[in-house]
Amino acid sequence: MTVGEGERLDAQRRKKFWRLIFALAAVGAVAGFVFGFIYGAADATGEPVSDTARAAAAFALVVATLGGCYFSWRFFSTVDEVEVTDNLWASLIGFYIYGFGFPTWWALFWLKMAPEPDGGILFAVVMLSATAAYGVRKWRSR
Amino acid sequence: MNNRLRVLRAERAWSQAELGGRLGVSRQAVNAIETGKHDPSLPLAFKIARLFNMPIEEVFQDEGAGQ
Numbered sequence: 728m729t730v731g732e733g734e735r736l737d738a739q740r741r742k743k744f745w746r747l748i749f750a751l752a753a754v755g756a757v758a759g760f761v762f763g764f765i766y767g768a769a770d771a772t773g774e775p776v777s778d779t780a781r782a783a784a785a786f787a788l789v790v791a792t793l794g795g796c797y798f799s800w801r802f803f804s805t806v807d808e809v810e811v812t813d814n815l816w817a818s819l820i821g822f823y824i825y826g827f828g829f830p831t832w833w834a835l836f837w838l839k840m841a842p843e844p845d846g847g848i849l850f851a852v853v854m855l856s857a858t859a860a861y862g863v864r865k866w867r868s869r
Numbered sequence: 870m871n872n873r874l875r876v877l878r879a880e881r882a883w884s885q886a887e888l889g890g891r892l893g894v895s896r897q898a899v900n901a902i903e904t905g906k907h908d909p910s911l912p913l914a915f916k917i918a919r920l921f922n923m924p925i926e927e928v929f930q931d932e933g934a935g936q
Contacts, residue, residue: 733883733890740895807894808910809901868901 743805751798758791813864821857825849871930875903877921892916 765784769776776784803811829849835841878888878899885899892899892913901907902917909917918925 731883731887733887736890736893737886737896738890740890740893807898808913809895809898809907812907865897868897868904868906 740805744802747798747802747805751795751802754794754798755791758787758794761787809868813861813868816864817857817861820860821853824856825853828852870908871905871932872902873928873930874899874917877923877928878903888920891920 762784765776765780769780803814829844832841832844832849836843874888878885883891884896885903886896889896889899893916894913898907902909914925914929918928921928
């Protein structure tokens, strides 16, 4: 096989991709650490959290959210159409699971056949389904 | 949609990564197109045809054509 300009450009593109993923993970990790540290310290002492600590935790969350938005935008302007399609399919499947799952659960709750819908569980199921759908598509085009 | 991407690439002794780099897409994207798991967008299909210096219909064929 010929190793030429294309291979070099491909390596450059992959490096850019992983740099973005790393930056996104780093923002999340720093924000998570700050929030977890403040929450953990308050939990250990049993003291009420100071206004300064709460402001720092809120700031960390805002930075993580804005960082997530910025790096997601950079990510989607860097990746190719197959990656975008994989993400769209994963999002669509997650959306449908939420769209059908929540009303069904709520109706079962109304019929007194299920506990009240839990936002945390729904979030986890949607994220796991979307991640699984993304993983299957990636595996198929590996 | 059928395509001759694998053959055209082999004729030039290019790896999937080499072709991907020249097209600005990943190696996985080239593999997905070659194996028919992904139909490229029109801009990408034209880019592929331009790269191989061929009309687009010589690279991609409609499966339903001629039926």
